[in-house]
Amino acid sequence: MNRGRFITIEGIEGTGKSTNVEFLKSLVKEHEVEVITTREPGGTPLAEQIRELLLVHREENLPPLTELLLFFASRSVMLKNLVIPALERGDWVICDRFTDATRAYQGAGRGLDISVIEQLADWVHGGLQPDLTVLLDAPAELGISRVKSRGQGDRMDSQELIFYEKVRTAYLNLAKENSERFVVVDATESLVDVQNSIREAVVPLFAL
Ligand code: TMP
Secondary structure, eight states, X not given: OOOOOEEEEEOSTTSOHHHHHHHHHHHHHHXXXXXXXXXXXXXXXXXXXXXXXXXXXXXXXXXXXXXXXXXXXXXXHHIIIIIHHHHHHTOEEEEEOOHHHIIIIIIIITOOOHHHHHHHHHHHHTTOOOSEEEEEEOOHHHHXXXXXXXXSOOGGGOSOHHHHHHHHHHHHHHHHHTTTTEEEEETTXXXXXXXXXXXXXXXXXXXX
């Protein structure tokens, strides 16, 4: 049996990832393919507990290196217990964020050594890369104002604007460097236009 396709969706806060994860799922289902959706950090009960550790506001500082290791801890359990078995069954997996988020947030945002991130990525999922990564791109100010309008944010939603500007630039650079798997979609366009662009990007995966 063919391995299923692995699609990731990325972008700074407030770019409409959750809505478009659901849209992607409905697109894949139109082709009568089994599909699961998941998210990072999280996706399994244990990984959701790690998510809680990462996102809750607390008094004690969470050092950037610990943050990095927790993101990879969540990823490794989610891959082992959910994603890899699904792909091996031939199901498609749509994941709300993956290692590109670590490159952008912990690499560019926190300033951690990218070679350490790549070593961890290699160790945790060397043999697995996304078949397609949809980057929903919008200016940091717009994303942040959308998040603020939803109420008090979590620990990762509460960084300075400059942090999200660095993250956005890093995502755009990753898209340029990995153009074979990335598609950049302008998230400031209407939802119909955004979803048309996503549809166009997904179609070739059915032919593989
Ligand atoms: P979410 O709220 O979009 O689900 O994402 C949780 C937060 O975690 C979001 O601010 C992005 C951040 N994050 C990282 O900093 N590094 C990572 O590797 C991942 C997956 C998410």
